[in-house]
Amino acid sequence: MHLKSLTLKGFKSFASATTLKLEPGICAVVGPNGSGKSNVVDALAWVMGEQGAKTLRGAKMEDVIFAGTGDRKPLGRAEVTLTIDNSDGALPIDYSEVSVTRRMFRDGASEYEINGSKARLMDIQELLSDSGIGREMHVIVGQGRLAQILESKPEERRAFIEEAAGVLKHRRRKEKAQRKLVNMQANLDRLHDLTDELHKQLGPLARQADAAQKASAVQATIRTARVQLTAHNVMQLSRELEDTTSHARIAAEKAEQIKAELEEESEALSTTEEELRTALEEAEAAKNLWYRLSAVSEKNAATYRIAADRAQQAEASQWNGPDPQELIERAEQAEEEQLELEEAVDMARETLESLREDVHTKEEAARAAEREHLAQVRAIADRREGIVRLLAQHESAESRRHTLAAELERLSATTDEHHEALQAIAEELEEARDAHVDNSAQGRDLAERTAQAEREASGAEQRAEQLRAEQLQLERDIATDEATIAAWSERLTPSDGAAVALSAARDSGVEATALAESLHTTDGWGTAVAAVLGEAATSALVVNYTAEIIDTLAEAKQGRAVLIAPSDAPTYRLDATPAAGQWLLDHVRVPDNLLRPITALLVDVVAVDTAEQARSVVADDARLRAVTKEGTVYGPGWVASGSGAATPVELADRVEGLRGGVEKKKRQLADLQATLDGALEAANDLRTAVAAARAAEREYRAREDAATKRVQALDKQYEAARRQLERTQAQQANAEKRLQEASDELAELADRVARVDHEEREDEPSTAHRDAAAAELAQIKAMEVEAQLELRTAEQKAEATRGRAEGLRRQARQEEAARAQHEQARARRAAARTIAIAVRDQAQRVGQRIADALHRADDNRTLKDQSHKQWQSTMSQQRDRVSALSNQLQRLADASHQAELARTQAQVKIEQALNTAMEQLGMSAEQLLAEDLPEDFDAAATKAELKKAEKTLNSLGKVNPLALEEFKALEERYNFLAQQLDDVEQARRDLQDVIVDVDNTILQLFTDAWKEVEVEFPKVFATLFPGGAGRLVLTDPDDMLTTGIEVEARPPGKKVKRLSLLSGGEKSLTALAMLVAIFKARPSPFYVMDEVEAALDDVNLRRLIALFEELRKDSQLIVITHQKPTMDVANVLYGVTMRGDGVTRVISQRMVKADSPHGADANATA
Template sequence: MYLSKLELHGFKSFAQKTTVRFDQGITSIVGPNGCGKTNVADAIRWVLGEQKASTLRSDKMENVIFNGTRTRKPLGMSEVSLTIENTKNILPTEYSEVIITRRLYRSGESEYLLNKIPCRLKDIVDLFMDTGMGPDAYSVIELKMIEDILSERFDDRRKLFEEAAGVTKYKVRRKQALKKLEQTRHDLERINDIIAEVQKSVQSLERQAKKAELYEVYMKELRDLDLNHSEREYSALRLRLDPLKEALNKLIHELETESTAVITEDAALEKTNLELTVIQNELSIRQKEMNVQIQSIQREEEGISVRRERKRSNEESIRRHEQEIAEIHQTLDSLKSPESETEARLENLTKLAASAETAFQLVQETFSSFEQSVSEKRREVGAALQKVQTLNRDLSQIETERERLVARRDAAQNRIGVLRKEISSFTEQSDDLTSELDEIRFELKRSQEQVAAEEARLQQVESQIEETRKQIDAARTLLNASDLEIRTHENRKSFLLSVLESHEDLPEGTRLLIRQGKLKKKKTLADLLVVSDDRYVPVINRWLGDRGSLLVADSAEDALEHLSWLKSEKKGLAGFILTDRVTSGPDQSMPVLKGARPLQEVVSSRSLPDGLLAVLCWGVYVTDDRETAANLQKQHGSLTFLTSDGFIFSDQSAIRGGASANEKESRLGVEAKLNDLERIISQWKEKKEKSAGEITQLQSGLDALLLSRSDQVVRDIRKRVSELEKQAAQLDASIQSSKKRAGYDEQEILRLEQETRLLNGQIEDLLPDIDEKSYELKKLQGSSATMQESLRQLESEWTSQSAQLQDARAKWITFQSQAENAANDLKRLREQKTDLSDRITRRLSDIQNSRQQIDLIIREISEAETRLVSLYETRDQSRVTIDQLEVRQSELRGDVNRIESRLRDLRIRKETLLNLRTGHELKIQETEFSITSLERRILDDYNVELAVKTFTDQSDMDSARLADEVKRYRERIRGLGNVNTGALEEYKAARERFEFMSSQREDLVGAEANLKQVIDEINQTAQTQFQNVFTQIRDNFHSTFATLFEPGDEADLILEDNPDPLEAKIEIIAKPRGKRPQSITLLSGGEKTLTAIALLFAIYLVKPSPFCILDEVDAPLDDANIDRFSKIIRRFSKDTQFIIITHNKKTMEVANTLYGVTMEEKGVSKLVSVRFDEDVPA
């Protein structure tokens, strides 16, 4: 299971729709500060249900919506979708691919979707509960969370352990059960209070009942003497009050029954949910076990394939080595003949080299004696030549000086010619450069004009772009207005359809006939009439009155059939208008009246016969004002006039009009309005499509203008202008330089002419010395020539002897070299034979090893196949167990659904009973107030209480005696004090209620016991599971801490001694080398980070999260710690997908995929991805 894709649109700085694809392994997200890379982690948190804006680094949740930039408008919605590959069924859903989507609008509305189906936030929270993947779980870790994990706030740290232990759902269930237990106890206390009050009431009513018996005796006599009218009025009120109280008591009884049933069903639901949770945990464990078994099978199968490949490789090695041994034997056989030949050749060459060495020594002795004579002659010649050289050198120096002076003179003369040519060349070059400068200045002026023209064109393009944008904004405004009009008219259409379909304004019988489908025509008279002028709809509707709700029938038989059914079923009243009774209109036509129109000109119908419509509208006119209608009605008293402002003048004594604040939409003309709305909606949709087309066309034009807006041409021309200006400056400088150099050359010519005259005089002074030295030299050269001839003869003989010496030496060296080569060849042949023999030995050893490897591999394959058969059986057993658990899970879910359905029905029933009880209580209060008022009045007048039974005047006493008797009975009644006349009935009712409430208390006590048992089971399961997981995490923490720190560093986790481990504090103790155990808060930033990472991966070893997002957690780490961090990341990346947001280059090196977040446009983030191959071929 892993994250495969993240899609963002309008989330924070990701204004455009951006897709991030994740692979299994390690993905690194990098980028400069402020580029928006952490927004990727925030998006994952947000889509998983994060509700705290502060966690998303915002003041309010609305800030996650892209808020616009200088060039972009703010968006109205933020949407993030996260695709999860549920390949290992970690998420409790049947889908292998799960897509979670969250949207937030600026209006504050939000949406959650699960696989593109709307859902609740609770559904998403429940989906990720106890998976380690929620927004608050350990799957998303950022640097500031390191401090939170390691701070003194133990609750934050304990949440990680609870998530890993999978007890979050137990805590949620326990919280719900505790809430229900509290409610049950509250209900139990309330019932106990009620029982105590009822018990007091029973005791009191028992005494009152006895007094009431005596009171009844007195009252029997007094009733005959009391006022008949007051008695009758009082009796009527009492008769109305008692049923209400009885009904109220019944409602209270039913309400208490329903409340008890709700509590009972709640307890049953909680128990079923607990069993379902246990089954789900067991199913998850079994699925994990089967996944492990499947992985083991895959490993064994892969191992068998690898071993078979190794066996084939060893067999191929044996064949190859045997072939190589055969080739080596052939090579050895081929070396025997060259070895013997080389030995014979070496012996012969050794003898020849010794003979040549002896001859060389004899020639060398003769050559040495002759060489001494030649050396003495050379010394004589050398002395003579030395004198010649000295004289020649002196002459040469004089000649050299003369030649130097001549050369200087000639050079000066040549330089004068060159300078004169240069002066001419500089003059011509200056003229050419001046012409070129004029051309460049002309081209420069033309380029500057082009720049001005292009800038004017760009300004025009900018104006066109601005105008096009205004047109686009106007078209978008029209598009939005079209959308608004369409929605408005669609809403109006829906409302009118609801008016037609609800039938709430029709009589009950009419509504029932339409809804049951018993009619051939399901329209009323108002439905079938069409009013051409909307101003008259309200007044025509009032004029129609109840006739507008008449149904249309083709015959009296049809109408009577439906009316008979209504009567027999007592389902209400209805009326019909018969279309077959009127075949033609009235005999006389309606008179033409000035200022009024016949109603039939305004009202029409496609479904009613014309005759019937004419009869219906005959004698009725419509006018535009009341004054006209009133005048016409006075003149034509039998006619009716309807005005556009809602008044009806039906005769000289009746005018109807006015308006009601609660007047509902009329059914009259609704169908015509619906048709008009359809036409209007269609027109607005056409306008919308036209606007959309205009926007597309204008956008294309805008894109073209934006492309043409490029100032590249201006930049190129300006660049050319700059180049031309540089060339002009260079040419001008060159012209000035040429003129200066011509002036320098003229001065140099004058100097050289003066130097030439001086050199000619020096040359004339050297000529006498040259003649004298030449004579001496000629004389010495004659004597030295004779000595040189004698030396040449000796050297010729010496050369001949030297050649003989060299021949003897060359012959000796040749034979010696050939002998050495033969010896080397013999040595090489013998070494080659030895090497080949060694190779045969090695290859035989390799063959033996390969055969042993083949035997070992065959045994390993056999053992692996045996293990594989056992694994197949275990996997099949696990699959059967999983199937059984899934069946039980499905059954329990069905039970949960049924119980929840019953609970919903019970709660609805309870709410209905509560509403009924409130209504009865209000009625009782009203009646009791009336009775109290009457009793107060009678008591003030007669000082008696009225009886409940019906009064009958049977007294025959005269007034005086009756007064005495009344006075006497009143004294007796007054002596009794306050008497409850209904004490007997109240006593009986109170006794029954006391018994009923006692049984209710027993039910609540049972429900309380069941909830306590459920809570105890939840606590026991969760605490055991939490302690087991804590022990595993603690052991793993020792290992991971040792991996990330130096040898000798120690750390530990300590669980506070608390009766409830789920509420106990978890403390982290660190022990760096050479220090006593200290709190984690005393460590450095890097040590804290490594400790938190060690804890995180210790949790992963127990319950690995399918993915982990680390947001710059490596920031405090140095290079050495980064290496440890990278090593443990690689280790866990086999089972967990890592997404790391980092600045560190070493961390980037471990990533398989690298995403770069840039901000080419300020305020808008953009992604660039690089995929690294894991295996790069050599």
């Protein structure tokens, strides 16, 4: 690898386009001061990515653009193109010649190109970094750089070795990983904060959950104790009832005559009860039928929705892939285009072969002319040197020719081996690509089926979640309503005077109930009725009161009570017509036996909507009162308003409304549970289908990844084999060229040996014939290069289209297969859609029939309820008559009366116990009596246990019933965040491992390079300072990643080691010794040195030139110099000059070694 040419356009003093054609070896750039020699060095640094304006000897980057002179205007851009010969493949790019271009405009915009293609600065830096050329540019030694090297810090000197060792890209990777670590730390701190906060919340919530769990256990213990105590109490009361019943039977025997009178009424009552039971069963059957039909209607509606969704989701999508026929036509067009391109390639190849023959002829003629001219020139020199030296050259040339012939034979065999390996890999790669293409045809259908299954499963899950949310809301509403009913029901229990009257009535064996239990209102008029009733709304009892009850109430002095006696007397209404509103009695519902007393209390009250209507009613008829729905009562000249606690009448009305709502919500909950079960089952089935589809898709992706990796691996093997073959072929061509040159040289030496003794001394030979042959050769070579470019272009176009026809046909086959699979999937979706539509239509028809049946069932339920109420009324009347006869029986037989009274008291106690069980424990009489008590049941111990449990429950305080669920949810989130924290910690450890690996790589690369540089530096220093000693020392050998490098130098005859005490020339030589040591340890393709020998005397200059000659064996040197000895060893001289217009121009001179002053090539190329 070497620099082939450098083209400058508008860069600094190069206003015109100037091209320096560089050659291997030493290229010397000479010229007067200020002519622009160093601008060549700046151009090389700039095009290779230099970003520092000061490094380029400017204040800002725009200073590199030609600023203009008195005769020429400034330019708008600067452009430098560097062409690199990459025939040895040193650069990681598949081109034998690499062109790097950098362009800058006045507005600061920059462009980069690699072989004419747009590129980034990073792309250029990474392309050159593998060759040991980095951002430190240690291969470019500019003016003042030597002093900078010695004056720099030890850590800065380390950068030169790192750059030569190729450490730069590893450091960039390490810096990138460190930036990721810094960014990751913020996320890690956030996760730590979140987990700490959740951990703080978990403790108190866990204690609440534990308290809730304990409270639940204690409540279960309390319920068990209460159930057992209530059951035990009922059993004792039952035994007392049996005893009193026995006494009543004895008394009944004495009252046979009275019983005979009761038989007729009893038989009638029995008949009525039988009819009532029948009516009740029919009403319950009608009600149950209506409930079942409602549930079926809801389920049918759910079925209709699911079928409609599936019918809509199953609509087939249209295939939007390319047309196979169109692909086949494109394949045929590609084949025709391929044939045309191959014909163009053949024509270009024939033209190139013809030109190559002409080039070969011209080269032979040029070489013959050159040999003839050199023979004439050297014949004169040979006479001076003698025949002995000429014979030695002849023997050396013959030995070199034999060596090159053996090398060419070896390279030919290697080329054949690489060619065979490349063919084998190409065949295997084609098979792998075909298998990969066949396998990928199944992917689209699998992805479509998976997506369809996921959409259906997602819809089903959303439906189930929606139903679950509705179910949860209903359960919460029911629980809230039941708790409200329980709280309001407790407030319905009579208190104060009403409680005393109720107790007295029960003690007397008289049935008594609170008025609130029998009085109900409609349309929200409960508050108004309570306001009108006043004291009766709070403390009214429905009871056949006696003097004993009234006396007891008066003696208790615990408050007043309103006693209302049932009556079957006909009701009445006022003959007045209110001016507005309607009678309040129209909004009241009570049993028939309470119509008369309630009418007496409310007959003069009118229900109105507004205060104006109330005042109008009262003003129109002074006998009337008016009340609004808010409870404001108006009378003639007075008004009663305000608010207070809800009365039992209002509470009873609210309880009745809530109970109806609870029953309705429970029916909705049952229907919703059935719908939810169906939705969950459907969601589970669909999720199973999704899992199966995903498993199939994962299996396909695994096969696809394996096939892709195999193709990629074979691609890499093919490219590696192809590059190896090209390198070997290039080496073979180079060997053939070198062998031809050695053969020509041998023939020339043999001719010289034969002619040396016969030729006489002549004057200097003419170069006209040689120059004419060289010009013809240059012209034909230019034509050859143009033909090569045309052939390369044609081959690239043919290569680009090669295989495209087969690929299009393969794509057409894949498309046909995909269309077939799509049609099959579409047929399946169409069948599913047909079934879903049929189910939807059937569900719609069934839904209509269910709606009709539901309407008929509702009418039948209403009819049966009316019949049941009528029989209830009849039975109530008959019971009243039987009760009257029983009262007569009691008055006729005192003994029987006392026995019956005792029996009634026992029954009341049992009923109270049963009511208590129902209210407090939610257990019916059958459930309570079915409770099995332990044989060793101890009521006192159970009571003690109950008190202890209640005390424990009270000690727990307020318990959060949702604490368990909240604790589980919070614990799940904490575990999730903890897992995320572990993942981030693992990622950080992985990045730290990457940094450690990069550090190890950097350490290894730097250590190896350092050891070699450390060995080379004393040798180079001894060459530049014979008798002197120098070495490189690490500032911190224990830390090879950050250690700096100190330079110790002791010139001969001096004992000092401090660099500051050295002379200017010694400093320059010491710095050069360090650079050359690096160059030898890690050779670079080229080096640029700008007047590095300016401070050296003739002796030290010769020593430095000897190093230059060693370096040019492996590398190309571009030297800016004023020294003639340096010019003498150069292969090419570039003369840089600047005229009065301030524009730099370049003239080149190829130098040819000769043994006489007249042996140099005097031709100059501008």
